Amino acid sequence: MKAIVVSELSGPDSVRLENVSEPHGAHPRAEGQRFLIDVRAAGLSFIDALQTRGGYQNGVPVPYVCGSEFAGVVLETPTECRFAIGDRVGGIVWHGAVAERALALPDYTVKLPDSMSFTQGAGLYMNYSTAWYAYYRARVEPGETVLVHGGAGGVGTAALDLADAFGVRTIAVVSTEEKADIARAAGAHEVVRSEGAWLEDVRALTEGRGVHVVIDPVGGDRFTDSLRSLRQGGRLVVVGFTGGSIPTVKVNRLLHRNLTVAGITMDNMETEYPGTLHLVRDAVEKLANDGKITPRVGRTFPIDDTALALNVLEGRAATGKIVVEI
Structure with missing residues (x-):
């Protein structure tokens, strides 16, 4: 599959579009729950640009697939999960979203209403x-x-x-x-x-x-x-x-x-007060379903221009959400 890979921590211009193996296992934070998404759009944030220089406190070693947020369609779900194959969803993964497939976390994922595009959905959760x-x-x-x-x-x-x-x-x-x-x-x-x-x-x-x-x-x-x-x-x-x-x-x-x-x-807070994540997730999902919020997308970029998108973020020229279309 195609993905944007960060192989060295020298800044946004170091990212490359590569062919990589499809994700195996589960997301490192998902406690073994395999939750696989067919990614349609990936949201970038300031932490994505920061981590290309190794500056994010919760960063990961290189090489890694860039992208903190996704929107797409569920391909595989863990057992006893509230999501079903085919659901339209969006969520945060911290890294791995700028790819054709991504491993996600059920607790950090919301269902997208049919009225919301994948581009908007990539700017919803975070x-x-x-x-x-x-x-x-x-x-x-x-x-x-x-x-x-x-x-x-x-x-x-x-x-x-x-x-x-x-x-x-x-x-x-x-x-x-x-x-x-x-x-x-x-x-x-x-x-x-x-x-x-x-x-x-x-x-x-x-x-x-x-x-x-x-x-x-x-x-x-x-x-x-x-x-x-x-x-x-x-x-x-x-x-x-x-x-x-x-x-x-x-x-x-x-x-x-x-x-x-x-x-x-x-x-x-979830560690000390279990239920925090569900409280926030459910509130945001309900507001989206009720049509009371509309994520603002500032600019969209094709996957080939991910380096440019990261430079826009690093230069603090971004408004709204920066989204890479997969």
């Missing part, structure tokens, strides 16, 4: 599960205001799209006017520009009080101002660090203003 869980961990309440950093990116657009489901008002932070248009199309109620006085703009939009919640997949040097943008008792959810640096917190900021900072990693 971004929407992350965004939904961020809202859940923040304990948002209807009527609250949520600030979303990276509002034109994959997680950002998902968080904006989910706003109506949670009954919240959203303010998106973006870097360009093009990205502002994307954030508005994804559902942002207000948009501020990161290169400007965005903190003052946020305060003006909230009558000087600040937002209830910040969802931050960016990190970097704007983190302190994110804390400043919160009102008394506000909550900030750390999703990632696409800005490139990991910020630190002076805890006196939390003390004096009763702030909460939470991180999210669903698989680690």
Whole structure:
């Protein structure tokens, strides 16, 4: 079968389209459950580009097949599985998705409604599960205001799209006017520009009080101002660090203003609180089936152009989900 193989950790340009053997056994995280997918589209994320340089904390040794997310049709299922052969599905695999066949994990897979294309399905699980869980961990309440950093990116657009489901008002932070248009199309109620006085703009939009919640997949040097943008008792959810640096917190900021900072990693929570994965998966699947969410695909690439797609991600030029069509 054809697959995109990473043979050396020298960056996106090192990936190659190769003929490889079809997957055998089960996905390393699937506890021996063989779950085989005929892949129709593969979603890429920032971690895919990062790992081509060996920079992802949960990376795998070379050689490996690239691609963290998939959409396709079930070919083989384990026994006592809720999926059947022929089901249209999407999910996360961390690596192995940019190939004609991929091993998946039932706990990290959702059924796709017939109304959703495979291209959209390749952008469903990772971004929407992350965004939904961020809202859940923040304990948002209807009527609250949520600030979303990276509002034109994959997680950002998902968080904006989910706003109506949670009954919240959203303010998106973006870097360009093009990205502002994307954030508005994804559902942002207000948009501020990161290169400007965005903190003052946020305060003006909230009558000087600040937002209830910040969802931050960016990190970097704007983190302190994110804390400043919160009102008394506000909550900030750390999703990632696409800005490139990991910020630190002076805890006196939390003390004096009763702030909460939470991180999210669903698989680690599953270890301590079994049922976390099913909670998130079922919520996202229901929203998709009810037609309440629409994954935003920024650009699609043929499998031959996977290196270009990874370079777009590494250069932070991506908006929405980057998808490779198989």
